[in-house]
Amino acid sequence: MKKFFAVAAAATLVLAGCVETKSEKEAGGVSESGTDEKPVIEVLGMASNEQDMNIVRDQLLKNGFEVNLNIQPDYGSFTSQKDAGNYDVAVSSWTTVTGNPDYAVRGLFKSDGASSVIADEKLDELIDAASAVTGDEAVEAYKAVEELLVFDQAYIAPLYISNKAQGIYSAAVNPDTVRLSKSRAQAWEKISFNDESLNASETLVLHQAIGSLTSLDPIKANDGSINTLNTNMYSRLVNLTDEDEVVAEDSLSYNFAMTEDNSNYYFILRDDINFAAVENGAAVDTGDLVSAEDVVFSLNRAKDPESVPDHRTYSLHENMETVEVVTDLAELESATTPDGESVLEALSNELPADITTLVASEDEVDNAAGNYQVVKVTTTQPFPQVLNYLAHQSGGIVSEQQVSSINTFDVASYDPNSDIAYGDQSTVTEGSSYDNHLFASGPYILVQKNDYEAQFVKNPAYRADSEYAPLIDKVNVRFIDDNDSALSALRNGEIHVLQTVPDTKYDVVSSDDNLTLKQADSNGVSYLQFNMSGRDVSESADLRKAVLYSINQQDFITYYQGNKKPAVSTVTPLVDTGLTFEADAEKVKEFLDAYAQ
Template sequence: MKKFLSKAVLSATLLAGAIVPAAANLQTASAQDAAIPVTILAQSSSEQNANIVRDQLTKAGFQVDVSLQPDYASFNAQKDAGNYDLAISSWTTVTGNPDYAVRSLFISGGDYSIISNPEVDELIELAASQTSEEYVETYKQLEEVLVTENAYIAPLYTSLKAQAYNHEVLNGDSIRLSKSRAFAWEPVSYNDESLNTTRPLVLTQEMGDLTSLDPIKGNDGSINQLNTNMYVRLINLTDDDQITSENSLSHNFVIADGNLDYYFILRDDINFAKIEDGVAVDTGDLVSAEDVIFSLNRAKDPESVPDHRTYSLHEHISEVSVVEDIAELEAAVVSGSDQTVKEALEAGLETPIAELVAAEADVDNAAGNYQVVKLTATEPFPQVLNYLGHQSAGIVSEQQVSAINTYDVAAYDPNSDIAYGDQRAITEGSTYDNHLWASGPYILVDKNDYQANFVKNPAYRPDTDADANIEAVTVRFIGDASSSLSALRAGEVDLLYSLSEVNYPIVEGETSLTLQSIPSNGVAYMLFNTNTPGRPVSDSVNLRKAILYAINQEEINAAYQGLKLPAFTTLSPLVETGNTLVADPAKVEEFLTNYINE
């Protein structure tokens, strides 16, 4: 069925790039009467983006309504209900690898995907099996399917990553700014080191409603930084996204020839901590191979917990096991090398491997008794290591999680069952019963509506360079970015982890503050509603393309003082595909005409 829209109005509106006054139109219908309605869904924190896009689409002849939601929960409720045409979204590839930038968002059945396209699925899987030299062309094709052919998303920009801190209080040499990894707390120190044991480090984040302190049950801004600092992982990412064993559970890691088997030799100087009477105490329980196996098996199993949010990140894990025979390490060869796996795992160790042990009680690195964990992938997939650096791969205690999660997963009732990591267990009041065991440098003591309080894990690599410097960390929940900046300027907050480019001049004007910024892996984009039958944008690729080519990234960048970078998809900061989006009024007219004539 044809949709009524005056051709004269359409042509004049789109070619002129502005709404034509009714007096200029010789036909009776005005441009506004004929304009196609579009609803933009956004959180209040994205209000500037919503306003810019609204103006661009209005200029292109659409009738635009902005549905601004106060928080992530309200935004998600409207999104799940399908009450939008475009949802302003963002994604940061916190693992530093391109598979993470697309899998959860676009693969059929992905954690955040509303798309089901076999070609998209095939290209994602193909690229995952390829080396970095091979996958560029595959990801280029994937981008074209996502944007050029189907207009599933409309890119806005790539951001810089910035933070600001009070250099009169904090030692600048101890402050890290990582491209992907969440902010690490343990290196931070005060200029006056005597304050490390007496003064809490005060940070802030927008979200105070914590999804879960169980690392596999959340992957959002409410818990990423918290869980990253509360659970150790097999490996970490460097500040520039390289895989490292630094400050991880492993001394070394090795990829064996064939890219199917991955070996990790574990340290023996990290125990789990728990909270007793508001104080962090050493449980005496070593973070061991059995905890690694338990943690990664539940991470990859979508049925291991209700509302599992991160299983798709770990679906390439086939098996996790303990190696007990040194001969296996001596026979296996490092990928791309003649070196044996044993030699690579022993590199830099004070004591070489004398014996491989399975039992936690037999571990003694100083005597040469080590645990080695072997991870076997479902297929050659080198990017599996990047996922092991994600907070969802944090190592939890098999003993404690099993003791808390006694419910039937299929019959789980969130109103009566409190699962491991449920924020109710650490919220002040009648529900408080802190059951957390932390393997990382800090553990959460308690929270309320205003802040969460952490203390140092006394059993995390004590008396080493990795031992956390500051004894306590307070994370204040401040939902408004302007209020967070005001708190930093007033000295109420020591460091502001996330800072919008529009606020750079304010920070640079403060003599007590230092600004740090680098290109990030964060991309802002608009997700088209392709999942609500009967809604025009869901049913018509022509309409989506008309909206797509009305987006002008240069104008958006100008609104941010030229501090944004171009984007095509969430892959843009990671893979140079050469794809670009250029606003084109002629294409807007072409696809809108096609839509009207459908």
């Protein structure tokens, strides 16, 4: 199959060499074949998206384009080709793991976004305006974003929304304990074997495709190699439920509250989580409380683009203006929430003891005696979506003492060949480079990894001796980059949970007596990203719109056996703007004619 498509792509390349260029046409030239020019579109994607690329190719050919397929074997080579600009459209996907629409657009489409190739001041203004409002105002604001992004400028062309499907080896693992969240990365601490007596002795084996870990420092990476791993290694101030509600449950906070102006956010911290470290291959309690000082340190570095080399997540946190420890109880009494109660009342729900004192130092913390730490985050503008970003893995709390002791280099002159940054995967890779310096504030800590798997153990100081302590002692994450191989491993019981079951293999899982298939809605959207630099599509909105209206989403839905849904943009799963998108051959012709003028 792959050989056939490679030949087809090569044939397209030969045909592309015979067509007249736009500049030749403007000069009155003709192609060698004597036919009118057909615009050539280069489609970039990974081998794992080959079927999507083939559907796009067929739709474009049908609508009068020539097509080159640039198929790359993996994400690294795909990224290299994209960075080099070797594409007209790139088959892209995005999952809004924070559950809020701002995350679905800010980093992708704002001029200063970490993943953006677009520079449009009007779009920037619309994204910023939408981020500050809620309810019906937010619906109208994101409708304006979609209208400009897709219909007015055709910066992207939507393909489909994916469903989520998870396969569980329920012959061994209790499927009721395995969460399938719409946005949040998989949480491990509640997973249990059917025979609970095995939780202390048996290893839970999970799966992910990518074995090369970008960084175990939560702010230095935001990709599929580390999102789930860092989510389980670092506590955050808040979490998301499976349905994307922001809650304090299983977080570092007992409760949180925001003021009625949507600009000040308060978090009251618990005192039953210490950092874990690794000594002689085992997790140990460092005795160091995960404290307000660590929170302030972590969030200040999260919002500072210069705090670490190659900071990948600062754009998620740039709307935090200040992060501080509150010691004045009167401030909590006078501040009012949108519901009209005081912040003190909102923070006081179901605590171990009533709040008597707010303390600045972790040495003074004693929740049972009424001594608490409270952290206040103030945003640069009204920005309720800050809570969703604090639930993201990049909001994970690291140890101020440990990170500061590792990151002693000058950030501006950082040399990855000689400087070792906190979270560098080399420090946990078995062999001569192994020197595990991780401090984990979450339920698990990574002990070591190799090319085959990463080995985690539970944090003995994470809510120890309570019902919230991790249930399974040891978790291995197996690296298998081929979906079919991963599915075979699940069926053989070699892995216990397959987080992503291919859309065309649902029946394989559901018909196996040893397996359980779980399904849920997702925030994952696939789309074509137009190259906005150095290509004809970069300069011509008409050409981009001709490509846009060539895309028939029903072809994708049919191929994936109804397991995809229509999309307009990455916002679609989060906000119903009322907009819809449909292929339109007449509009394709109209925009191609306009482009040819």
